[in-house]
Amino acid sequence: MDPAGRIDDLREQIRGHDRRYYQLDAPTIPDADYDALVRELRSLEAQHPDLITPDSPTQTVGGPVLTQFSPVTHAVRMMSLDNAMDRDELRAWGERTDRRLASLGLDGTVRYVCELKIDGLAMSLRYEDGNLVQAATRGDGRTGEDVTANVSTISDIPTRLGDHAPTVLEVRGEVYLPLEAFRRLQEQTVADNAAADAAGRKGRPVPVNPRNAGAGSLRQKDPTVTASRGLSFWAYQLGQVVGADTPPTHSAALDWLRTLGLPVNPETRILDSLDEVYDFCDNWVEHRHDLPYEIDGVVVKVDDLSVQSALGTTSKAPRWAIAYKLPPEERTTTLLDIQVSIGRTGKATPFAVLEPVFVGGSTVGLATLHNQDQVRLKDVRPGDTVIVRKAGDVIPEVVGPVLELRPDGLAEWAFPTECPSCGGPLVRSEGEAQTRCVNPDCPQKVLARITHFGSRGAMDIEGLGEQQVQLFLELGLLNDVADVYSLDYERIRELPRYGDTSVGNLRAAVDASKSRPLANLLFGLNITHLGQAGGEALAEGLGSLPAIMDASVDDLAAVDGVGPVVAASIHDFFGDPANRRLVQRLIDAGVNIQGPERSVLPQTLSGRSVVVTGSVPGHSRESAEAAIKARGGKSPGSVSKKTFAVVVGDDPGASKVTKAEALGVPMVGAALFEELLETGEIPTGGGT
Numbered sequence: 001m002d003p004a005g006r007i008d009d010l011r012e013q014i015r016g017h018d019r020r021y022y023q024l025d026a027p028t029i030p031d032a033d034y035d036a037l038v039r040e041l042r043s044l045e046a047q048h049p050d051l052i053t054p055d056s057p058t059q060t061v062g063g064p065v066l067t068q069f070s071p072v073t074h075a076v077r078m079m080s081l082d083n084a085m086d087r088d089e090l091r092a093w094g095e096r097t098d099r100r101l102a103s104l105g106l107d108g109t110v111r112y113v114c115e116l117k118i119d120g121l122a123m124s125l126r127y128e129d130g131n132l133v134q135a136a137t138r139g140d141g142r143t144g145e146d147v148t149a150n151v152s153t154i155s156d157i158p159t160r161l162g163d164h165a166p167t168v169l170e171v172r173g174e175v176y177l178p179l180e181a182f183r184r185l186q187e188q189t190v191a192d193n194a195a196a197d198a199a200g201r202k203g204r205p206v207p208v209n210p211r212n213a214g215a216g217s218l219r220q221k222d223p224t225v226t227a228s229r230g231l232s233f234w235a236y237q238l239g240q241v242v243g244a245d246t247p248p249t250h251s252a253a254l255d256w257l258r259t260l261g262l263p264v265n266p267e268t269r270i271l272d273s274l275d276e277v278y279d280f281c282d283n284w285v286e287h288r289h290d291l292p293y294e295i296d297g298v299v300v301k302v303d304d305l306s307v308q309s310a311l312g313t314t315s316k317a318p319r320w321a322i323a324y325k326l327p328p329e330e331r332t333t334t335l336l337d338i339q340v341s342i343g344r345t346g347k348a349t350p351f352a353v354l355e356p357v358f359v360g361g362s363t364v365g366l367a368t369l370h371n372q373d374q375v376r377l378k379d380v381r382p383g384d385t386v387i388v389r390k391a392g393d394v395i396p397e398v399v400g401p402v403l404e405l406r407p408d409g410l411a412e413w414a415f416p417t418e419c420p421s422c423g424g425p426l427v428r429s430e431g432e433a434q435t436r437c438v439n440p441d442c443p444q445k446v447l448a449r450i451t452h453f454g455s456r457g458a459m460d461i462e463g464l465g466e467q468q469v470q471l472f473l474e475l476g477l478l479n480d481v482a483d484v485y486s487l488d489y490e491r492i493r494e495l496p497r498y499g500d501t502s503v504g505n506l507r508a509a510v511d512a513s514k515s516r517p518l519a520n521l522l523f524g525l526n527i528t529h530l531g532q533a534g535g536e537a538l539a540e541g542l543g544s545l546p547a548i549m550d551a552s553v554d555d556l557a558a559v560d561g562v563g564p565v566v567a568a569s570i571h572d573f574f575g576d577p578a579n580r581r582l583v584q585r586l587i588d589a590g591v592n593i594q595g596p597e598r599s600v601l602p603q604t605l606s607g608r609s610v611v612v613t614g615s616v617p618g619h620s621r622e623s624a625e626a627a628i629k630a631r632g633g634k635s636p637g638s639v640s641k642k643t644f645a646v647v648v649g650d651d652p653g654a655s656k657v658t659k660a661e662a663l664g665v666p667m668v669g670a671a672l673f674e675e676l677l678e679t680g681e682i683p684t685g686g687g688t
Contacts, residue, residue, distance in 0.1 A: 003048050010041040014057040027212065028402050030387060031296060032328030032359075035083060059315045069145035069219070072136035074124060075170055075240035079141055080316055081299065081323040087278055090300070093322045094274045097302065097311065100319065104310050110302055112271045113250050114280045117297035117323055118234055120176030121215045123147075125157065125235075130165035132157070137218075150218055151175070153227035162261040167243030171262060173235040177214030178293050181230030185213055193377075206377065208387070208399045209330075210294050232293070235262040249303045267291075267654065270303060281324050288326060290653040292662075297325040332402060333357035335384045338369065338413045342421050344448035345528045346436035350375050350415065352386070352398045360390030367396040371433050372415045381410045421445070440578070446480065447473060449526045453481040457532055458524030459513040463506040471495070481524065482582055484510060485589035514590045518545060521591055525583070529569045537561030538570070538595075545593035549574045549583065604680030605633030609642055613656040614649030616670040624673070631677050639665060645682060647673050 001009070014037055020027050027034070038057065045052045052059070084090040097110060124144065126134040135151035136144035152159060154175065161169070177185070186207055193203030207213035217229035235257050238246065247253045251270050258264045267284075271277050281298045288295055301321040302308050308320040337353040350369040357364055367388055369375050378400045380386055385405040390396040419426055419437040421444035428435040437445060447469055454464035461484065472478040475495075477488055487510065493503045522535035522545075530538075541559035542548050548556075548570070556567035573579050587593055610633050612624045619627065624647070625635035639646060639659040646660040649670040660667050668676050672683040 003044055004051055007041065007044050007048070007051050010037055010044070011057055013037055014041065018057060028404055029332055030328060030330030031325075032330065033332050035085070035325070035328075039085075054315075069137075069147055071139075072124075072134060072144050072146045074136065074142060074144060075126075075168075077141050078122060078124060078138040078144070078172065078239075079313060079318055081321055082314075082317045083297075084322050084324045090277070090281075090322065090324050091274060093300075094277075097319070100311055101307065106307060106310060109272065110307070111249075111304065112274075112277055113254075113268065113301045113303045114271055114277055115236055115268045115299045115301070116265055116284065116291075116295045117299045117325075118174040118176050118265070119211045119294040119296045120174040121211075121218060123151065123173055123175045123233065124239060125151070125171045125173065126240075127161055127165060127169040127171070129167060130161040132159045145219075147218055149223045150220060150226040153223050154231045154233055156231075156233040156263045158261045162259065164244075165260055166241055169241055169244075169260075170239030171235050171257065172237035172239055173233055173262075175214060175218055175231055175233050176293055177210040177217065178230065178232055179210060180292060181232075182207065182210040182213055185217075185229060190377075209389075233263060234265045236265070236299070246305065249305060250301055250308070251303050253305070266658075277324075281326075285326055287654060290655045292655045292658055295326065297323045299323050327361045329360045330387055330389045330399065331357045331359040332385055332387055335380055335382055335386045335398065335401075337382050338375065338380070340416055340420050342419060342437050342442060342444040342448070344445060344452045344526045346438060346442065346445050348372075348416075348419070348426050348435045348437060352380070352388075354386075354388060354398075357388060359388055360396070362390070364388060364390055364396045367398050369398055372428070372435050373433055375413060375415065379412070381406070381413050383407055383410050419444075443473075450478055450481055450484070452526055453484065453524040454513075455524075458520050459484075459516050460509075460520070461506075461513050462509045463502070464509070480582060481526075482585035482589065485514075485586070485591075515592055518592055518595050521545070521586070521593070522548070525573070525579075527570055527573045529566045534562055534566055540595055543595040545583070545587070549580070601630050602678075602680075603632030604678065605631040605644070605676075606680075607632065607634075608644035608680070609634045609636055609640075610645050610647060610676070611636060611639050611643055611656060611660075612647045612649070614652035614670070616647060616649040616673055619673075627677055631680070639663065641665075645676065647676070 014034070017027065017029060017034055017037070041056070042058050045056065045058060082093070084093055094110075101107065101110070122138040124136045124138070125132060126136075132148075132152065134146065135148045135157075136146055138144050151157060189204055189206050193206070196203040207216075214229075214231060217226055217231055220226045236254070238253050238257075247256050251268070254264050254268060269280055271280060277300055284295065284298055299321060300323075302311065308318070311318070311320040313319060334355040335352050336355060338350055339353060340348050340350050342348055349371065352367045352369055354365050354367060367390075369378070369380070378398065380398055380401050384401040386401050387399040388396055389399050415426075415435065417426055418424065419439065419442060422437065422439050422442040424437055424439035424442060426435050427438050439445070447466070450469045450473075451464075451466045453459055454461035454469070464484070469478065472487070472492075475491070477491065478484065487506075489503050489507055492498050492506070493500070518539040519532065519535035522530065522538055523532050537559050538548050538556070541562070542551060542555075551571070553564075553567050553571045556562055556570050557564045559567075562570075574583070605628060610628045612621060612628070612635060615621075616624045628635045633644075636643075639656050641663055643660070643663070643665045646656060646665055646667045647670060648657060648667050657667070659665075666682045668683060675683045
């Protein structure tokens with residue numbers, strides 16, 4: 001295709017995606033794929049400037065407004081931002097800024113303001129004499145949609161500003177859906193769809209990401225629906241100001257907005273060099289998932305408003321700001337196949353075999369589909385173009401298909417009825433989401449069980465990973481977890497890549513595992529539904545493995561932290577004669593079967609939940625949590641309304657601190673941790 005033809009094709013694609021994103025809140029491709037189209041168009045237009053037209057997507061903002069809401073003309077145009085995809089592009093922007101300032105005779109040090117780029121919907125709020133009179137979307141930058149009635153239901157947004165508000169104040173910001181509210185909306189939609197399905201009605205699509213769900217929530221015809229969704233707002237820019245002196249810097253303007261009662265994101269920094277800007281960006285690449293909302297980048301702005309004015313704008317974006325985009329977490333690719341893996345408890349998990357795609361900082365070729373119901377609800381089929389998401393360390397997952405690109409006649413995928421490993425039946429118990437292989441001798445289950453038994457969270461046997469277990473199974477050195485303690489080390493010594501040192505290390509690791517806590521052994525036994533926390537609760541509550549083995553369902557369920565489903569599963573496990581024989585062999589091998597000694601310390605935190613975030617001097621994370629438990633408390637990994645206190649150490653997780661502030665949970669500085677343990681009370685003046 002010649003350049004002119006490719007440019008026309010790209011413009012048509014981008015305009016279609018703009019309409020779906022800005023007007024319909026229903027994008028069909030991830031941001032990263034959209035950005036790639038725009039960058040290709042920019043590159044071609046740069047090579048062929050005679051082909052640039054005023055209506056090209058590279059020269060315009062957003063899209064025209066819909067007819068559902070009344071149009072609003074912005075007093076000050078709402079522009080978009082140019083993007084920097086890496087350090088080189090960010091540095092190039094900084095160098096362009098310096099050159100332009102030098103040409104204007106404004107040489108000197110540039111100070112920057114860095115803000116998180118919230119993944120939401122841009123909004124303009126207009127206040128007159130301190131009262132909120134209008135809220136409008138960005139639209140095409142000049143004309144937006146009047147959504148005042150819906151925005152007025154967002155609790156973060158004041159309908160009346162504080163004292164000394166100007167005659168007119170136009171505030172720009174981002175409406176977004178917090179992650180917790182997004183999860184609630186997903187759960188509610190799934191529940192509603194189940195009820196609709198039972199009644200023979202068609203359900204609604206389950207929201208796939210907070211941005212789209214938030215934008216859709218804002219554009220509801222009924223404001224009470226918007227009010228129920230839990231939307232939030234951060235203010236980040238001044239628009240029109242009448243009746244007050246504008247602050248000299250952007251950072252001062254943000255401070256002013258705070259004093260007027262508007263919410264301004266606390267993760268904002270004033271920085272003196274691009275190197276400091278890089279460090280800020282790198283920090284949020286690493287910690288983006290500590291936040292209770294989604295971000296897709298960092299916005300870097302020149303702080304001095306007079307310098308901003310001198311730098312000016314292009315037809316689409318200011319020259320004094322740029323968006324540093326974080327690595328993409330969603331991309332599209334082809335679903336080549338759907339296969340099923342068998343886990344340690346027999347759980348049959350469908351997974352997607354993908355055309356490899358770079359997403360979330362790594363190349364992904366496989367992604368989870370969770371369970372049979374999820375495949376049906378998402379309606380993904382081999383041959384589909386699908387959206388793949390990988391967020392940080394989270395296992396990659398298929399979000400859903402791009403239906404517009406589905407080939408005609410593509411057949412639905414059917415969940416298998418036989419185990420792909422042993423050929424036995426796959427069974428789904430009533431009330432369970434999971435389908436399982438029930439053959440206890442299934443080769444894949446045996447491999448997964450022994451591998452899990454030796455894993456770090458269980459018996460922590462270094463040198464007994466999946467490859468080693470597979471080899472030992474093939475050679476008949478292992479058949480079950482108890483065989484770990486009767487390995488033939490002389491035969492192992494004869495194997496390739498095994499020598500005296502590696503065999504000695506393996507033997508030492510196996511011997512050391514015998515002294516692991518009882519909770520680790522319980523977790524390593526591969527009991528369905530029993531996790532690490534449940535193992536700890538059992539070991540502490542009943543005190544020994546024999547007591548647990550002989551406990552009734554009621555006794556097990558009475559242990560704090562063990563519910564009826566887990567209790568029934570534990571009782572069934574130890575009620576199986578084969579499992580009891582297996583456990584007896586472990587006992588004969590000398591594994592620890594006693595729970596932790598009862599604490600003799602005063603139970604000052606009895607029944608209270610204390611969350612630790614960041615590093616506490618004199619403690620590892622594990623020892624700090626153990627100290628809380630020794631005083632009778634609990635130390636969960638997340639903050640809730642039931643949390644008694646949050647201990648804040650060095651480099652704390654932003655999401656825990658933010659949530660504690662939102663819920664009014666007391667925060668205790670690390671220096672006062674010992675006082676909290678000793679007294680069980682919030683230290684006077686103990687806030688952070």
